[in-house]
Amino acid sequence: NNPAVIPTTGQYCTCSLPSWPTSTTCRIISPLSSLDQVTTSGRTALLEPECSSSSHATLPTSGTSSRPTTPTFPRVRSSPRSSTSWVAASSPSTVSQPVDSVRKSRAYSAASGCLQGWRLAAATRFMFDMAATPLFDVDPGLLSWDMPPMDAAVAMDTVMEVALFRVMMPASCWRLIRWLNMDPERKLKAAHTVLCAFVMEMMDRRKVNTCRVGNDEEQEGIDIFSSFLNDPDYDDDDLLRAMIISYMLAARDTVGATLTWIFYNLAQHPKIVSIIRKELSPIASRKVAAGVDSMVIFEPNETKSLVYLRAVLYETLRLYPAAPLERKVVAADDIMPSGHEVHTGDTIFISLHSMGRMQGIWGKDCLNYNPDRWFSEDGNKLRYIPSHKFLAFNSGPRMCLGKDIAVMQMKTVIASTLWNFDVEVMEGQSIQPKPSCILEMKNGLMVKLKKREM
Numbered sequence: 001n002n003p004a005v006i007p008t009t010g011q012y013c014t015c016s017l018p019s020w021p022t023s024t025t026c027r028i029i030s031p032l033s034s035l036d037q038v039t040t041s042g043r044t045a046l047l048e049p050e051c052s053s054s055s056h057a058t059l060p061t062s063g064t065s066s067r068p069t070t071p072t073f074p075r076v077r078s079s080p081r082s083s084t085s086w087v088a089a090s091s092p093s094t095v096s097q098p099v100d101s102v103r104k105s106r107a108y109s110a111a112s113g114c115l116q117g118w119r120l121a122a123a124t125r126f127m128f129d130m131a132a133t134p135l136f137d138v139d140p141g142l143l144s145w146d147m148p149p150m151d152a153a154v155a156m157d158t159v160m161e162v163a164l165f166r167v168m169m170p171a172s173c174w175r176l177i178r179w180l181n182m183d184p185e186r187k188l189k190a191a192h193t194v195l196c197a198f199v200m201e202m203m204d205r206r207k208v209n210t211c212r213v214g215n216d217e218e219q220e221g222i223d224i225f226s227s228f229l230n231d232p233d234y235d236d237d238d239l240l241r242a243m244i245i246s247y248m249l250a251a252r253d254t255v256g257a258t259l260t261w262i263f264y265n266l267a268q269h270p271k272i273v274s275i276i277r278k279e280l281s282p283i284a285s286r287k288v289a290a291g292v293d294s295m296v297i298f299e300p301n302e303t304k305s306l307v308y309l310r311a312v313l314y315e316t317l318r319l320y321p322a323a324p325l326e327r328k329v330v331a332a333d334d335i336m337p338s339g340h341e342v343h344t345g346d347t348i349f350i351s352l353h354s355m356g357r358m359q360g361i362w363g364k365d366c367l368n369y370n371p372d373r374w375f376s377e378d379g380n381k382l383r384y385i386p387s388h389k390f391l392a393f394n395s396g397p398r399m400c401l402g403k404d405i406a407v408m409q410m411k412t413v414i415a416s417t418l419w420n421f422d423v424e425v426m427e428g429q430s431i432q433p434k435p436s437c438i439l440e441m442k443n444g445l446m447v448k449l450k451k452r453e454m
């Protein structure tokens, strides 16, 4: 309705993600344009909204290969704490080496030197199991004691890596590479084979237990795979397999990356943690009264009504959108509300990462982590924010189909973790985003979990 006017071409915003493409036809267009009208490929327009950060820079216009410098993310300040129950790390699924200071810390030695293996295995395995469960209602069991091989999880990492390459490259380029069977397309092919085998196995395991379900009410509570099995449009196994792989890719790293940013932000905002715990308290008390003694686990239906927790999720996704870059292709010539002309075949990149930090959209405190902004004036209920303003789950007909599942999964994980543990981010880590289609932390996040005394 009131698009931000971005007057000049060729600006590049350094508070955005690193490794973004510069393009010969690089242009800047308002983010509040009508997204429905942009959909299929050709020239590239870079939709890089104005940004409120002081790191905003102007780079030379079209035709340059210059890139913005990587934004510097804060280093985590040290905080003196001694007792450690155990050490955990969330996302990303591939972490190279633990940071030196972390390796030297007491926590690391307490974990008998196997922290790195644990980080890699647990974060990846947890997210994989979590993504697979609503899909198949089959637990792949990656966290079981015998630590089965996780080829499918590694294959998914490869797919995400190559996805970024494909997003940045013109289709003709990666198609040629695919035809020549060279990397990264060759790696993608191998990963695809592994994923297909995994999905086939899960489908076979699941089909054994599947029964037909009828109306919507009966469908409630069934896994996603079963709902496809009962749909005559998906009676082709290849199509079904492709659909399931899409869901796995859409579901795993988005939730994993968001959880990481949530715990990172909460560790710096103890007041917000207290408010979340206050919101959880009545549910936890009921459970304790009913006889739960050690760990209080929050079930999905119990977290539905937790509005403050939802606001925390949205606030995190505003500043750290799991899918930071939307790529759209213009279906028909048009003029955007901002006055920018777009032409059939133009490719448009929308930086959700920048949009979440724009003063024109979120106000003067746009860079502050403040869940209260999501509440109505009286502070009682969540205010309506249109999806074209808060684009983290996309807007229009291609909106995220897993939004409710994602919110439910994240709420249960955060509620159960925060109620039972104090989460402390370990000192000395370099917090940086990773150049990827998903806004993951480059080095993961190391935290100490200490059982709360209650």
Ligand code: HEM
Pocket: 134, 246, 247, 250, 251, 252, 254, 255, 258, 317, 321, 322, 323, 326, 327, 391, 392, 393, 394, 397, 398, 399, 400, 401, 402, 403, 405, 406
């Ligand atoms: C924090 C969590 C998540 C975020 C931020 C997120 C965000 C998004 C975004 C931005 C898109 C649009 C992509 C595009 O077209 O460019 C999308 C699509 C999609 N998402 Fe999610 N997603 C999340 C979790 C999930 C989960 C858990 C599932 C499945 C269980 C899921 C399933 C899908 C599917 C199937 C699509 C494709 C929809 C279509 O093209 O019609 N997502 N998601």
